[in-house]
Amino acid sequence: MADDCKKAKTLATGDRTIPPPDAKMITIYIMGREYQVPETLTIMKAIEYAGYSYTRGCGCRGGICGACGTFYRFLGDYRLRSGLACQTVAEENMVIMQLPFFPANRPGYDLEQMTGDAHEELRRLYPEVFKCVGCGTCTRTCPMDIDVMDYIALMKRGDLKGAAHKSFDCVMCGLCASRCPAQISQFNAAMFVRRIYGKNGLPVAGHLAKRVEEVKAGKYESMLKEVSSMNPEDVKKLYVEREREPDMAEAGKWMPKDTSKL
Amino acid sequence: MSGYTPALMELIKKVEATRPARVEKARKGEHFPALTMEQRQEWLRQYHPDYKNDGRRAVEVGVNKGTVYPEEVSTLLESKSRLNTKCVDLSKADYETDLLVIGAGGAGTAAALAAQEQGLKVLISTKLRHGDSNTVMAEGGIQGADQEGDSPYFHYLDVIGGGHFSNQPGLVAALTNDAPLIIHWLESLGMMFDKKPDGRMLVRHGGGTSRKRMHSAGDMTGAEIMRVVRDEARNRANDIKVLEFTPAVELILDEKGSCAGAVLYNLETKEYYVVKAKSVLIATGGFGRLHIQGFPTTNHYGATADGVVMAYRAGVSLQDLDSTQYHPTGAIYPEQNVGLLITEKVRGLGAQLLNTEGEQFCFPLEPRDVESACVIRECMDIGKGILTPTGRHGVWLDSPMIDMIHGEGTVRKELPAKYIQFKRYDIDISKVPMLIYPTLHYQNGGILINEWSETTVKGLYSAGEVAGGVHGRNRLMGNSLLDVLVFGRRAGLKAAEYVKTAKLGSKLSLSHVEKFNKEIDKAGIDNGIESPLLLPDYAPEHVKARQIS
Numbered sequence: 081m082a083d084d085c086k087k088a089k090t091l092a093t094g095d096r097t098i099p100p101p102d103a104k105m106i107t108i109y110i111m112g113r114e115y116q117v118p119e120t121l122t123i124m125k126a127i128e129y130a131g132y133s134y135t136r137g138c139g140c141r142g143g144i145c146g147a148c149g150t151f152y153r154f155l156g157d158y159r160l161r162s163g164l165a166c167q168t169v170a171e172e173n174m175v176i177m178q179l180p181f182f183p184a185n186r187p188g189y190d191l192e193q194m195t196g197d198a199h200e201e202l203r204r205l206y207p208e209v210f211k212c213v214g215c216g217t218c219t220r221t222c223p224m225d226i227d228v229m230d231y232i233a234l235m236k237r238g239d240l241k242g243a244a245h246k247s248f249d250c251v252m253c254g255l256c257a258s259r260c261p262a263q264i265s266q267f268n269a270a271m272f273v274r275r276i277y278g279k280n281g282l283p284v285a286g287h288l289a290k291r292v293e294e295v296k297a298g299k300y301e302s303m304l305k306e307v308s309s310m311n312p313e314d315v316k317k318l319y320v321e322r323e324r325e326p327d328m329a330e331a332g333k334w335m336p337k338d339t340s341k342l
Numbered sequence: 343m344s345g346y347t348p349a350l351m352e353l354i355k356k357v358e359a360t361r362p363a364r365v366e367k368a369r370k371g372e373h374f375p376a377l378t379m380e381q382r383q384e385w386l387r388q389y390h391p392d393y394k395n396d397g398r399r400a401v402e403v404g405v406n407k408g409t410v411y412p413e414e415v416s417t418l419l420e421s422k423s424r425l426n427t428k429c430v431d432l433s434k435a436d437y438e439t440d441l442l443v444i445g446a447g448g449a450g451t452a453a454a455l456a457a458q459e460q461g462l463k464v465l466i467s468t469k470l471r472h473g474d475s476n477t478v479m480a481e482g483g484i485q486g487a488d489q490e491g492d493s494p495y496f497h498y499l500d501v502i503g504g505g506h507f508s509n510q511p512g513l514v515a516a517l518t519n520d521a522p523l524i525i526h527w528l529e530s531l532g533m534m535f536d537k538k539p540d541g542r543m544l545v546r547h548g549g550g551t552s553r554k555r556m557h558s559a560g561d562m563t564g565a566e567i568m569r570v571v572r573d574e575a576r577n578r579a580n581d582i583k584v585l586e587f588t589p590a591v592e593l594i595l596d597e598k599g600s601c602a603g604a605v606l607y608n609l610e611t612k613e614y615y616v617v618k619a620k621s622v623l624i625a626t627g628g629f630g631r632l633h634i635q636g637f638p639t640t641n642h643y644g645a646t647a648d649g650v651v652m653a654y655r656a657g658v659s660l661q662d663l664d665s666t667q668y669h670p671t672g673a674i675y676p677e678q679n680v681g682l683l684i685t686e687k688v689r690g691l692g693a694q695l696l697n698t699e700g701e702q703f704c705f706p707l708e709p710r711d712v713e714s715a716c717v718i719r720e721c722m723d724i725g726k727g728i729l730t731p732t733g734r735h736g737v738w739l740d741s742p743m744i745d746m747i748h749g750e751g752t753v754r755k756e757l758p759a760k761y762i763q764f765k766r767y768d769i770d771i772s773k774v775p776m777l778i779y780p781t782l783h784y785q786n787g788g789i790l791i792n793e794w795s796e797t798t799v800k801g802l803y804s805a806g807e808v809a810g811g812v813h814g815r816n817r818l819m820g821n822s823l824l825d826v827l828v829f830g831r832r833a834g835l836k837a838a839e840y841v842k843t844a845k846l847g848s849k850l851s852l853s854h855v856e857k858f859n860k861e862i863d864k865a866g867i868d869n870g871i872e873s874p875l876l877l878p879d880y881a882p883e884h885v886k887a888r889q890i891s
Contacts, residue, residue, distance in 0.1 A: 093878065093880065098882070133880070142479055144562060145478050167678075167763070191574075248566075278534040279532035282537060285535075285542060286542075295519060296523075304495065304519055307511075316503075319507075327547060342495075
């Protein structure tokens, strides 16, 4: 190869797959096109190994951001499967298509104004939720193993607390919405339900409201000013001598010996 | 339990043999002794990657010329702009806004919301989707002194002690003072905090805390925060416009040297846009994807230090950027999970670190850098690490203890995301321990800011992981989610104040970029890299060799 064919130096290459020399290769089909990749890689790393550079369809690479929702089938098998590309291992004869984006309904709302019946608000914003046909495709599709159909049923019934908790692990990848025959954008409806439940359904933390008043009144400013202008050796002493709250102490009950800095 | 090999299952028996006695002690509150302050320093010097000389060198250009950084950081800072400045028509603005937010993670979104509440029009530029960030990946919790036996004062001591007293005191005071305000703000936005039936926040210890002040939402606290603040930003779409897949590539200054906007780049259409902005916030997050010293990382795909690069060319000073946080517990098994963050909450709930003999070798809740040094020491020096089938070293994290201490089902309830991520590979972490080793987690330093997120350039703000000084040379768990929101919000408020009186100069300019490129030439550097990098490059060698055009 001529010298001028050498590629420029690059940074940020640390997740490149370097397969062991005896790695077994498998055949996968990325949007129908055949590639050979080492086995045991995730779909995401297999696609990168094949030479693709992600712009869409890749986010946290740790199973929590919902950027890499993926559908796949195996050759010769009618079943449609789904998963997150960063969490699902590529297997022989997998035919893969990622779904980096799917249009979804999301009406805007003002949470501060929603002091009335939350169930009615849900009905107003997402009437389609109440048209769920109960086919269960969403549940079978969810890469987070959430029982989507069940939380939609809870929403219909007005059990928003149940729906909020049931949908909590949602990463908002949108795969459920892409398969819904009733055209529901489940993940957006669930986001709304969690917020309105978090605000109006969960009990308010009284101790927090009290502390906020104290902070706003400037109670800690002088204390913080004093300690932040001390010489480091004195701060070190305070740090080493500070008391540690016991692990099993009940929150709000335990008090330090020195209460002058509370 | 087919997820572990028979050889590893054999080793797990040793862990199970010592477990009943360890759980008994833990119930009584008896711990493996913590290191003294002197031992901490000694362990760090000997075993922490930051303290090694190889793989580090002085940067040769810019404001911080002469400062020693990791090789990857110095190389990046010495790279030329990807933008051909001559071809940019600055006379026409494609967008005009009060505040341009660069980066749409926790800090950027918090700033947008705070600024919008003050009446500003906000434009958010982000290279991936809104919310694609390290914020979304933070699992364990967010600190805030809101319990009766606690106060911002003690939070302050924990933060600055955890940072080995190298933090900027004013930033720590701002962080800890505002913490209850932030927790309260999130509660009012409808975040589902873990609470008791009477509304009291469930709180826990984290590494280096003197009080239980770690608030959580399951083990996806960051994801819950991000989706809540993003949802709120979407409700205010009239005033907060988000441009996804359109990162900033250079800042624009006016003739007085104040920040006046940025050039954006549409990753899909390859177009450049000029944004004229009365104020600009850099909230682009950290540098994990540079894979400092070859470590795997817990960071999201876009963590390539773009903001640092742009700010440095505009003459902004950096601080502590030579300091990198290695999270003590990154997964090393199975291979698909390598680098994956195992939240500190696992140790907060009582899980201990064990060597190949099933013995404890450190206090499980040391500050993170110290804890990492302890693990590296046990594997590399003492030689009691566990070897995985792919040749990685690590130690056990004994998660089954959690159910024994707190009751059956606690692991599934408190750590649902982790539970699923291992269950996929037939490993039930409520029954068998995990294998872990330190992983590159957090950029400790960054852009120099004051307690109102102001940089040394007028009209330019910075907040979140991209900024430095809050955590000094080591960050405690639960303070990054807090940091992004405190300083994001402060940036939004300060920008609103500034915009009211600020007068943009008439002449927009990219001459600072041209000047910087010239300085690189003068120093005789030609590393062939163009930056901001924007995205990592994970195509393998055999593909790269054929990409010849």
